[in-house]
Amino acid sequence: xxxxxxxxxxxxxxxxxxxxxxxxxxxxxxxxxxxxxxxxxxxxxxxxxxxxxxxxxxxxxxxxxxxxxxxxxxxxxxxxxxxxxxxxxxxxxxxxxxxxxxxxxxxxxxxxxxxxxxxxxxxxxxxxxxxxxxxxxxxxxxxxxxxxxxxxxxxxxxxxxxxxxxxxxxxxxxxxxxxxxxxxxxxxxxxxxxxxxxxxxxxxxxxxxxxxxxxxxxxxxxxxxxxxxxxxxxxxxxxxxxxxxxxxxxxxxxxxxxxxxxxx
Amino acid sequence: xxxxxxxxxxxxxxxxxxxxxxxxxxxxxxxxxxxxxxxxxxxxxxxxxxxxxxxxxxxxxxxxxxxxxxxxxxxxxxxxxxxxxxxxxxxxxxxxxxxxxxxxxxxxxxxxxxxxxxxxxxxxxxxxxxxxxxxxxxxxxxxxxxxxxxxxxxxxxxxxxxxxxxxxxxxxxxxxxxxxxxxxxxxxxxxxxxxxxxxxxxxxxxxxxxxxxxxxxxxxxxxxxxxxxxxxxxxxxxxxxxxxxxxxxxxxxxxxxxxxxxxxxxxxxxxxxxxxxxxxxxxxxxxxxxxxxxxxxxxxxxxxxxxxxxxxxxxxxxxxxxxxxxxxxxxxxxxxxxxxx
Numbered sequence: 001x002x003x004x005x006x007x008x009x010x011x012x013x014x015x016x017x018x019x020x021x022x023x024x025x026x027x028x029x030x031x032x033x034x035x036x037x038x039x040x041x042x043x044x045x046x047x048x049x050x051x052x053x054x055x056x057x058x059x060x061x062x063x064x065x066x067x068x069x070x071x072x073x074x075x076x077x078x079x080x081x082x083x084x085x086x087x088x089x090x091x092x093x094x095x096x097x098x099x100x101x102x103x104x105x106x107x108x109x110x111x112x113x114x115x116x117x118x119x120x121x122x123x124x125x126x127x128x129x130x131x132x133x134x135x136x137x138x139x140x141x142x143x144x145x146x147x148x149x150x151x152x153x154x155x156x157x158x159x160x161x162x163x164x165x166x167x168x169x170x171x172x173x174x175x176x177x178x179x180x181x182x183x184x185x186x187x188x189x190x191x192x193x194x195x196x197x198x199x200x201x202x203x204x205x206x207x208x209x210x211x212x213x214x215x216x217x218x219x220x221x222x223x224x225x226x227x228x229x230x231x232x233x234x235x236x237x238x239x240x241x242x243x244x245x246x247x248x249x250x251x252x253x254x255x256x257x258x259x260x261x262x263x264x
Numbered sequence: 265x266x267x268x269x270x271x272x273x274x275x276x277x278x279x280x281x282x283x284x285x286x287x288x289x290x291x292x293x294x295x296x297x298x299x300x301x302x303x304x305x306x307x308x309x310x311x312x313x314x315x316x317x318x319x320x321x322x323x324x325x326x327x328x329x330x331x332x333x334x335x336x337x338x339x340x341x342x343x344x345x346x347x348x349x350x351x352x353x354x355x356x357x358x359x360x361x362x363x364x365x366x367x368x369x370x371x372x373x374x375x376x377x378x379x380x381x382x383x384x385x386x387x388x389x390x391x392x393x394x395x396x397x398x399x400x401x402x403x404x405x406x407x408x409x410x411x412x413x414x415x416x417x418x419x420x421x422x423x424x425x426x427x428x429x430x431x432x433x434x435x436x437x438x439x440x441x442x443x444x445x446x447x448x449x450x451x452x453x454x455x456x457x458x459x460x461x462x463x464x465x466x467x468x469x470x471x472x473x474x475x476x477x478x479x480x481x482x483x484x485x486x487x488x489x490x491x492x493x494x495x496x497x498x499x500x501x502x503x504x505x506x507x508x509x510x511x512x513x514x515x516x517x518x519x520x521x522x523x524x525x526x527x528x529x530x531x532x533x534x535x536x537x538x539x540x541x542x543x544x545x546x547x548x549x550x551x552x553x554x555x556x557x558x559x560x561x562x563x564x565x566x567x568x569x570x571x572x573x574x575x576x577x578x579x580x581x582x583x584x585x586x587x588x589x590x591x592x593x594x595x596x597x598x599x600x601x602x603x604x605x
Binding site for chain 1: 267268482486495
């Protein structure tokens with residue numbers, strides 16, 4: 001699904017947390033929203049999901065999301081929050097089945113098709129062996145995969161992932177992002193994620209959107225956006241932008257030369 | 265696939281427990297009829313044969329004992345299922361039917377009725393249950409309105425429930441202190457009891473409790489969705505606010521109906537759903553229907569104890585539910601160390 005934002009402002013109350021965002025995310029591509037803490041990254045994702053009031057237009061394949069019924073929108077957009085609330089007593093299967101909610105009538109039960117979808121999603125995310133386990137018994141990485149599985153069970157064409165690698169070590173973060181990338185390649189799913197790790201963002205996203213204080217300050221390929229001067233200005237950080245052997249930018253912190261030596 | 269479902273085996277076990285509780289409670293009572301003779305009476309009723317019981321004794325079974333068992337089952341089912349529902353709506357394991365001011369409202373209204381002692385003549389329903397019913401709904405309604413006006417979040421609602429309860433209880437205490445001669449009557453009602461019951465009370469509560477139970481059982485899946493948080497629930501296409509109103513309405517209606525006929529019987533709404541969770545998992549699709557049956561069993565057994573242990577006198581059933589329920593609950597908690605969240 002192609003996502004287009006035109007002059008989107010969003011937030012609660014008088015002062016919007018995000019304003020004037022225009023961006024196009026072609027079907028099957030990955031946009032990473034980056035920016036310092038409090039830049040409005042999460043609010044932007046929530047506004048796309050219809051969870052915070054917004055102005056401007058947000059369209060999916062040309063259709064305004066504001067005109068979609070809640071259930072239709074939930075079939076088109078899957079959203080994983082930064083810190084999902086985990087109902088710890090539920091089994092992995094029951095939790096993932098909740099992702100079928102938009103495909104069911106309000107008081108209906110899941111049918112064989114829903115069960116088939118969930119079985120397939122569990123297999124794809126290597127969760128089949130954990131299907132009967134209560135969520136509380138899972139490790140952090142397994143939980144993140146379970147959350148992703150719940151979102152995938154929605155079978156939405158657009159995935160909104162708010163810091164999907166929070167709390168994961170580099171290995172688990174990498175395997176989760178590889179998984180998302182594979183889904184995107186295989187299903188043509190469009191992905192919009194926030195990522196605080198700029199190096200990872202550069203490796204997985206096609207394009208980056210840099211927000212600062214709610215306003216878009218740069219959009220483009222990772223090479224275009226991850227410039228030392230831009231990062232210095234908006235993150236208030238001293239960095240060096242290096243390059244991996246594959247040519248991806250690497251954002252490395254660079255301590256100011258005048259730093260005090262250890263042991264003083 | 266390992267889905268939480270009410271399997272036929274689990275349902276059958278629960279129903280067997282219910283039938284056993286109903287049978288034992290109907291066969292054994294303070295009147296000393298002898299359980300074999302009561303069985304004879306039941307067989308006679310079913311087959312049209314000759315009963316070993318006299319007409320008066322038969323009336324004890326059918327007009328006193330059996331309706332009381334049925335009422336205990338209804339009240340227990342209502343309190344337990346509302347407890348499960350409140351816990352789901354508030355995502356708070358400590359929520360129970362009395363949390364939102366239902367008990368305080370009912371208690372205050374009942375106290376006002378007792379101290380003003382209006383004539384019961386000409387009332388189809390006694391003024392006390394009517395007042396308790398209205399008071400319970402009024403208490404929850406007040407909590408809801410005040411909670412909404414202060415922002416409407418889960419925590420705000422719980423806090424306004426506490427404030428409303430404190431306020432209503434203060435009115436109740438004031439009224440009581442002005443009328444110390446009626447304190448015993450008020451306390452007897454507050455400790456709960458099913459000793460004044462007959463078919464009248466059963467018919468009075470049955471419609472409300474049935475409707476509420478059906479609504480809550482249908483909402484089991486939605487309560488599971490609420491468990492992932494309002495934002496995610498909304499991202500799954502449901503409206504958490506509407507689900508919450510529907511569930512609270514149904515649960516409060518059931519609570520009010522129960523309180524109206526039984527007074528305040530504590531602990532059922534907390535202990536039963538938690539035991540169900542420990543035994544059968546925490547999906548509300550299982551917790552809601554099993555709490556319904558489990559609550560009925562628990563209160564029928566508790567009432568059996570209440571009316572036989574110091575016969576011919578009776579213990580308040582609220583004393584029994586706390587005295588037996590609390591240690592049992594602690595035992596189950598211990599057995600499941602670290603698994604309760």
